[in-house]
Amino acid sequence: MSDANESMRDVKFWPGNVVIAEAAAAAGCDFFAGYPITPSSEIAAHMAAILPKKGGHFIQMEDEIGAMGAVIGASLAGAKALTATSGPGLSLKLENLGFGYMVEAPCVIVNVMRGGPSTGLPTHPAQADVMQARWGTHGDHPTIALVPAFHHEMYTETIRAFNLAEQLRMPVLVLIDEVLGHLSDGMVPPKPGEFEIVNRPMWDGKPEDYQPYFDDKGDVPPFLPYFEGAQWHTTGLNHDETGFPTTNPELVTKQMHRLMRKVTGNRELIDSIDYYEADDAEIGIVSFGSTARAAMVAIKKAREKGIKVGMLRPLTIWPFPNKQVEEFSKKVKALIVPEFNLGQIVYEVERSVHSDMVIKRINKVGGVPINPNEILAGIEEVA
Amino acid sequence: MSFDYLPYMRENHLPHMWCPGCGIGVVVKSVIRSFDELGWEQKDIAFVSGIGCTSRAPGYLNVNTLHTTHGRAISFATGIKMHRPDKHVVVISGDGDATAIGGNHLIHAARRNIDITVIVNNNNIYGMTGGQYSPTTPLGAKAATAPYGNLEPSFDLAKLLIGAGASYVARGHVGNGRQLAKFIKDGFAHNGFSFIEVVSNCHTQFGRRNKMADPMNMVKWISDRATPLKKFDEMSDSEQEKHFPVGVLHKDESRPEYTDTYSNLISSLQDKA
Numbered sequence: 001m002s003d004a005n006e007s008m009r010d011v012k013f014w015p016g017n018v019v020i021a022e023a024a025a026a027a028g029c030d031f032f033a034g035y036p037i038t039p040s041s042e043i044a045a046h047m048a049a050i051l052p053k054k055g056g057h058f059i060q061m062e063d064e065i066g067a068m069g070a071v072i073g074a075s076l077a078g079a080k081a082l083t084a085t086s087g088p089g090l091s092l093k094l095e096n097l098g099f100g101y102m103v104e105a106p107c108v109i110v111n112v113m114r115g116g117p118s119t120g121l122p123t124h125p126a127q128a129d130v131m132q133a134r135w136g137t138h139g140d141h142p143t144i145a146l147v148p149a150f151h152h153e154m155y156t157e158t159i160r161a162f163n164l165a166e167q168l169r170m171p172v173l174v175l176i177d178e179v180l181g182h183l184s185d186g187m188v189p190p191k192p193g194e195f196e197i198v199n200r201p202m203w204d205g206k207p208e209d210y211q212p213y214f215d216d217k218g219d220v221p222p223f224l225p226y227f228e229g230a231q232w233h234t235t236g237l238n239h240d241e242t243g244f245p246t247t248n249p250e251l252v253t254k255q256m257h258r259l260m261r262k263v264t265g266n267r268e269l270i271d272s273i274d275y276y277e278a279d280d281a282e283i284g285i286v287s288f289g290s291t292a293r294a295a296m297v298a299i300k301k302a303r304e305k306g307i308k309v310g311m312l313r314p315l316t317i318w319p320f321p322n323k324q325v326e327e328f329s330k331k332v333k334a335l336i337v338p339e340f341n342l343g344q345i346v347y348e349v350e351r352s353v354h355s356d357m358v359i360k361r362i363n364k365v366g367g368v369p370i371n372p373n374e375i376l377a378g379i380e381e382v383a
Numbered sequence: 384m385s386f387d388y389l390p391y392m393r394e395n396h397l398p399h400m401w402c403p404g405c406g407i408g409v410v411v412k413s414v415i416r417s418f419d420e421l422g423w424e425q426k427d428i429a430f431v432s433g434i435g436c437t438s439r440a441p442g443y444l445n446v447n448t449l450h451t452t453h454g455r456a457i458s459f460a461t462g463i464k465m466h467r468p469d470k471h472v473v474v475i476s477g478d479g480d481a482t483a484i485g486g487n488h489l490i491h492a493a494r495r496n497i498d499i500t501v502i503v504n505n506n507n508i509y510g511m512t513g514g515q516y517s518p519t520t521p522l523g524a525k526a527a528t529a530p531y532g533n534l535e536p537s538f539d540l541a542k543l544l545i546g547a548g549a550s551y552v553a554r555g556h557v558g559n560g561r562q563l564a565k566f567i568k569d570g571f572a573h574n575g576f577s578f579i580e581v582v583s584n585c586h587t588q589f590g591r592r593n594k595m596a597d598p599m600n601m602v603k604w605i606s607d608r609a610t611p612l613k614k615f616d617e618m619s620d621s622e623q624e625k626h627f628p629v630g631v632l633h634k635d636e637s638r639p640e641y642t643d644t645y646s647n648l649i650s651s652l653q654d655k656a
C-alpha cells in the first residue's frame with residue numbers, strides 16, 4: 001500500500017466530542033463520571049465504551065453534582081479523571097469545582113456550550129458560559145480554561161488540559177460548543193510519543209512525612225494519593241500545609257495567594273495564542289472557538305478587498321491574555337470582538353487596552369452561529 | 384485491659400469540637416473498634432464525610448480522610464471506590480447531610496450496591512447550623528425553623544434504604560454502643576452497600592428545644608424507645624408509634640456488588656482483546 005493510502009487510513013472523521021474522548025484516553029485518563037446532557041453526551045458514551053477496555057472506570061452518576069464529586073474522589077485516589085457536561089450541568093458542578101480548586105485535585109471538565117440561561121437552547125451552540133467558567137464557583141479562585149477551535153486542537157488541547165491539571169494540581173476546563181462537539185471533520189490524531197504527557201509531581205519522601213500542601217519547591221505541592229501510607233486529611237475548609245482546617249488569617253492568606261500564584265506565576269506554561277494574519281494588520285480581531293473560524297473566513301474576504309485585518313485568537317481564554325491583547329491593540333486602529341453571546345470576553349478586551357481604543361462588538365444569540373459576512377460587515381464599518 | 388483508641392486517633396487534633404455528651408463520640412468509638420476487630424489497616428481505609436458536626440469525625444481519625452461538600456460525600460466515595468475497589472471506603476454523615484441535600488446520592492449508591500458503608504448519625508436535627516428541622520425531625524417537634532412544631536412528616540431511613548436497594552441495613556442507637564459496634568462491624572464486613580442508622584442525641588440543638596437539654600435525658604428518651612426488631616414486630620400500631628426497631632433490618636448477600644460487576648466487565652473485555 002502506498003504512503004498516501006496509509007496516511008488516509010490514519011485520518012479520522014470524528015465529531016468533536018469523540019475527538020475529546022479519544023484525546024483524554026490518550027492523555028492517560030482512566031476515570032470518567034458524568035450525567036447525560038446535550039450536546040455533550042457523546043463524550044460520556046465514548047468513554048463508557050473505551051475506558052473498561054483499558055482497565056479504567058466509567059460511571060454515570062445520578063446528577064452532575066455527583067459526577068464532579070466522583071471525579072475529585074477518584075483523582076485523590078490517584079486517577080486521571082474527566083467529566084463532560086453542558087451549561088445546566090456546569091451550573092450544578094460549580095460547588096464541587098470550587099472544592100477541587102481548594103483541595104488541589106487535578107481533573108478536567110469539558111463544557112460543550114449551548115444556548116442559555118436555564119434550559120435555553122439545548123441543541124444549539126453558544127459561547128455564553130465563558131464568564132461562568134471563570135467566576136462561577138463562589139470565592140476567590142484561580143481558573144484555567146482552554147478554548148480549542150479545530151478538531152486537531154480539540155485533541156491537543158484536551159491533552160494539554162490534562163497536563164496542566166496534573167502539573168499544577170488543579171481542575172482545568174475545556175470549553176467548546178455544540179457546533180464543535182457535533183461537527184465531524186477529518187484529522188490525523190497524533191501518535192503516542194508525538195505529544196508530551198505530564199503527570200502530577202509526586203512526593204518521593206517517606207509517606208509519614210507527607211504534608212499535602214507543603215510547598216518548599218514552588219507553588220505546587222507534591223501529591224501522594226490515598227492508600228499510600230500518608231493518611232492525609234482533605235477538606236474544603238481553608239487549611240494549612242498539613243491539610244487541617246485553620247482560621248488563622250496569615251495562614252489562610254498564604255494559602256489563598258499560593259492557589260492564585262499557581263496560575264499567575266505560570267503564565268508561560270499556561271498561555272497559548274494563535275495569531276492569524278496579524279503581522280501587518282491595521283484592524284484587529286479578538287475571537288475564540290468556533291466563532292474565530294468564521295472570523296478567519298471574514299479576514300480572507302476583507303484582505304481580498306484590500307483591508308488589512310488580523311486576529312489574536314486565545315487558545316487559553318482563562319487566564320485571559322490581557323498583556324498580549326494590549327500589545328496587539330497598539331498595532332491596530334480598531335479592535336473587533338465577535339463572540340457568540342451578548343458580550344462577555346469583550347469586557348476583558350476593554351480592560352486590556354487604552355480607554356480611547358475603538359472596540360466594536362459583534363454579538364449574537366438565537367442558536368445560529370455568527371457567519372463570516374456578519375464579521376466582514378463589522379470590519380468594513382471600522383475600516 | 385481497656386481498648387486503646389489512640390492509635391487510630393490524630394491526637395494532636397484533639398480536643399474535638401463537639402459538645403460534651405454529644406452522641407457522635409459513641410459512633411466514632413464504634414467505628415474505631417470495628418476497624419480494629421476486622422484488622423483493617425489504617426492506610427487501606429478512606430473515611431469520607433460531607434458537612435455538619437457529624438462530618439467533622441474523619442478529621443480526628445488517622446486514616447485517609449476526606450471532608451467534602453454538604454451532602455456529597457457518597458459521590459466522592461464512589462469515585463474513590465471505583466478507582467480503588469480493593470480498599471475500604473466508609474462514609475459518615477448527619478441526617479441532613481445524607482438524607483436532605485445528599486438524598487439522591489444516598490439512594491443511588493444503595494441501588495448500585497457499591498461496597499461503601501454509610502453511617503448516618505441521626506440526631507433528628509441540623510446540628511451545626513443551629514437546630515433547623517431535618518427530614519428526620521419528628522412531626523410536632525420544635526426546631527429553629529419550626530417554632531410552632533414541625534409540620535412535616537419524617538423519613539424512616541431504614542425503610543427508605545431497603546426500598547432503594549441497600550443490601551445491608553441496620554439501626555442502632557447511642558444508648559447501646561456495644562450493639563452499635565456490632566452493626567457497624569457487620570456493615571463493614573458486608574460486600575455491598577451497607578447502611579447503618581444511628582439514632583443519636585443532639586441535646587444542644589434538639590434537646591434544648593424539646594425539654595431534653597441534658598444529654599442523659601435525651602439518651603434515655605432514645606433508649607426507652609429502642610426496641611429489638613422481633614419485639615417491635617409484635618407490638619400494636621399505637622405501641623409501635625412510640626418506639627423504633629433496632630437490629631439488622633435487612634441483609635441480602637446474593638446481590639452482586641457494583642465494583643465486582645465492573646471488574647468482571649473489564650476482564651471480559653480484556654479476554655476478547
Ligand SMILES: Cc1ncc(C[n+]2csc(CCOP(=O)(O)OP(=O)(O)O)c2C)c(N)n1
Pocket residue numbers: 434435436437438453476477478479480481504506508509510511512517585
Ligand atoms: C450547599 C450548602 N448548604 C448549606 C450548608 C450549611 N450547612 C452546614 S451543616 C448543615 C446541616 C448539618 O446538619 P446535619 O447534616 O444533620 O449534621 P449535624 O450537624 O447534625 O451532624 C447545613 C445546612 C452548606 N455547608 N452547604
